[in-house]
Amino acid sequence: MSDPEYDVLVVGAGNAAFSAAHSAREQVDRVCVLEKAPAAELGGNSYYTLGSMRATYGGLDDLRPLLDELDEREAATFDLPPYTVDDFAADMLRVTRGRTDPTLMRILVEDSFPTLQWLHRHGVKFKLQSDNQVFEVNGRKKFWGGGTIATVGGGIGLIEQHLTEAKTTGIDVRVEHQMTGFLVGPAGAVEGVVCRTPAGEVVIRAKAVVLASGGFEADARLRAVHLGPGWDTAKVRGSRYNTGEGLMSALGIGAQAYGNWSGAHAVAWDINAGPYGNRVLTNKLQRHSYPFGITVNIEGRRFVDEGEHFRNYTYAKIGSAILRQTGGLAYQIFDQRGVGLLRTDYGHEGASQVVADTIGELAQKLGLDPERLERTVAEYNAAIGEGTFDPTTLDGLRTNNVEPPKSNWAQPIAEPPFVGFPVGCAITFTYGGIRIDEDARVLDQGDRPIPGLHAAGEVVGGLFYENYPGGSGLMSGAVFGRRAGATAARYARSRA
Numbered sequence: 001m002s003d004p005e006y007d008v009l010v011v012g013a014g015n016a017a018f019s020a021a022h023s024a025r026e027q028v029d030r031v032c033v034l035e036k037a038p039a040a041e042l043g044g045n046s047y048y049t050l051g052s053m054r055a056t057y058g059g060l061d062d063l064r065p066l067l068d069e070l071d072e073r074e075a076a077t078f079d080l081p082p083y084t085v086d087d088f089a090a091d092m093l094r095v096t097r098g099r100t101d102p103t104l105m106r107i108l109v110e111d112s113f114p115t116l117q118w119l120h121r122h123g124v125k126f127k128l129q130s131d132n133q134v135f136e137v138n139g140r141k142k143f144w145g146g147g148t149i150a151t152v153g154g155g156i157g158l159i160e161q162h163l164t165e166a167k168t169t170g171i172d173v174r175v176e177h178q179m180t181g182f183l184v185g186p187a188g189a190v191e192g193v194v195c196r197t198p199a200g201e202v203v204i205r206a207k208a209v210v211l212a213s214g215g216f217e218a219d220a221r222l223r224a225v226h227l228g229p230g231w232d233t234a235k236v237r238g239s240r241y242n243t244g245e246g247l248m249s250a251l252g253i254g255a256q257a258y259g260n261w262s263g264a265h266a267v268a269w270d271i272n273a274g275p276y277g278n279r280v281l282t283n284k285l286q287r288h289s290y291p292f293g294i295t296v297n298i299e300g301r302r303f304v305d306e307g308e309h310f311r312n313y314t315y316a317k318i319g320s321a322i323l324r325q326t327g328g329l330a331y332q333i334f335d336q337r338g339v340g341l342l343r344t345d346y347g348h349e350g351a352s353q354v355v356a357d358t359i360g361e362l363a364q365k366l367g368l369d370p371e372r373l374e375r376t377v378a379e380y381n382a383a384i385g386e387g388t389f390d391p392t393t394l395d396g397l398r399t400n401n402v403e404p405p406k407s408n409w410a411q412p413i414a415e416p417p418f419v420g421f422p423v424g425c426a427i428t429f430t431y432g433g434i435r436i437d438e439d440a441r442v443l444d445q446g447d448r449p450i451p452g453l454h455a456a457g458e459v460v461g462g463l464f465y466e467n468y469p470g471g472s473g474l475m476s477g478a479v480f481g482r483r484a485g486a487t488a489a490r491y492a493r494s495r496a
């Protein structure tokens with residue numbers, strides 16, 4: 001056989017893929033990233049993100065060396081409590097109800113901070129999320145919910161920074177290469193991939209392959225099959241190209257299916273958004289400030305505990321709750337107290353919203369039954385207990401004797417004008433995937449590594465079940481991408 005064209009071939013061009021490519025390039029010379037999308041749509045879901053990356057730290061002094069943007073005068077007003085390995089692990093265990101794979105979870109948590117440092121050495125730039133992860137209390141800007149760090153320029157910046165590094169280190173990036181299958185040698189080792197390209201089918205050989213081609217969230221049929229009825233109608237929050245061929249090809253050569261195949265990350269999303277992600281607005285179509293108002297369905301009834309926890313720990317499951325309502329529709333309702341706390345995303349040009357001086361008028365403008373909505377608001381207001389509102393803690397300001405309860409931040413909806421935002425469900429990514437070991441080697445049904453095949457990012461299952469702590473997707477792609485690239489490069493060198 002002729003010498004393979006590449007040492008390490010990475011399928012996909014999102015954050016997990018580039019992390020794998022940089023890591024492989026530290027050990028071997030010939031690394032290639034293969035991307036299905038055209039150049040103008042490169043970057044996968046990672047492009048659409050806010051760039052929020054959940055990582056552990058002891059305080060601002062730990063983070064300062066990584067921050068490319070920090071206003072020291074503003075920093076003097078920050079309250080930035082530590083976010084420890086135990087905190088991150090506890091969050092993963094709580095939101096997944098203890099089902100997260102303990103080995104993968106430990107690696108994610110313990111490698112998170114070193115991986116930030118490693119990404120920074122590879123040209124990724126970081127800042128504090130001092131806009132949407134901070135509330136001002138008594139003149140101090142307090143961070144909450146573990147979502148402290150983001151990339152400069154969000155997901156767009158992250159992909160630009162990855163591309164610059166790839167160019168600098170001589171990593172090939174080939175677009176319009178849709179991987180459709182693996183080349184498997186006589187001994188069962190993966191030796192390359194087959195791709196569909198505008199010029200026809202091509203075969204690319206490599207000593208090792210890293211699969212980082214995302215989940216199957218952009219394929220309506222696969223959503224209906226695995227997530228259940230109604231999911232084919234969900235909008236897609238990000239890339240239209242994550243349609244699962246890489247994942248299905250891996251299963252086809254014996255990879256083990258793993259994790260929460262009927263589960264997905266899905267959010268509240270502007271009702272008038274298009275069917276797929278918008279490359280200009282990216283994440284701004286999300287509607288994450290529901291803890292500071294109430295959310296009702298088309299019948300005008302509340303259906304979810306809007307204040308169950310910080311939104312970083314509930315927003316990924318609220319999309320599913322909305323999808324289960326009549327027509328997959330919901331309406332977020334705020335008074336002026338809530339409006340003052342809305343994320344900046346709500347203010348983008350063209351955001352779907354309705355304003356009215358009374359709840360009855362708001363209902364009419366939203367197409368809801370005015371009497372019913374007035375009753376819902378009155379019952380909710382009357383059920384609010386004693387307490388002090390504090391958006392930076394789980395303040396326990398809750399309702400009593402109303403179903404469902406609102407467990408925190410329950411302030412009356414009473415100060416006009418009232419504002420309503422119609423929302424639907426948009427899927428972010430699917431939780432089910434293939435199984436990897438601690439070195440990111442893909443395992444077969446008997447837990448044996450498939451030689452030559454490694455994986456990272458959303459194509460991997462086992463970390464997230466039913467829910468997800470915000471900022472963990474990019475971090476898991478980086479942590480396991482780094483491991484996958486290193487293991488793949490070692491394997492490639494062993495085959496030299």
Ligand SMILES: Cc1cc2nc3c(=O)[nH]c(=O)nc-3n(C[C@H](O)[C@H](O)[C@H](O)COP(=O)(O)OP(=O)(O)OC[C@H]3O[C@@H](n4cnc5c(N)ncnc54)[C@H](O)[C@@H]3O)c2cc1C
Pocket residue numbers: 011012013014015016017034035036037042043044045046047048049050051052053054177178179180212213214215237238239241242243244245246277282283428429456457458459470471472473474475477
């Ligand atoms: C709007 C939005 C906001 C988000 N915000 C955040 C955030 O702030 N923080 C966070 O942690 N997470 C966030 N997420 C989730 C985050 O995007 C994912 O967890 C993460 O990007 C997954 O990285 P990945 O590399 O596995 O997948 P992707 O970035 O989706 O990359 C997969 C790549 O594989 C390519 N591909 C697919 N099939 C093939 C094929 N057959 N052949 C070749 N290439 C293929 C795709 O085109 C794509 O480029 C957000 C997601 C969205 C949509």
